[in-house]
Amino acid sequence: MDSSDPAIHPLASPINQHEYIPEVHPEKSFITFSPPLYKEIVCYVRLRPLTNWDTIIKARKGCYLFEPKQP
Secondary structure, eight states: OBTTSTTOOOTTSOSSOOSOOTTTSOOOOOOBOSSOOOOOOOOOOOOSOOTTHHHHHTOSTTOOOOOOOOO
């Protein structure tokens, strides 16, 4: 909806950054997007058993977890 989303970085941020952190990254302007311009979808696929799977799938703040329905 606007540039306050932590996934939005100013152009001056270094490449390959994740969540915007004001204490670490350059200052960014507040801009309202009309219409909304950004949507991120992250897909995690577990290919083998992992003991920290619950931590991995909750890594992005504000994410929604969609679990497959069992037949």
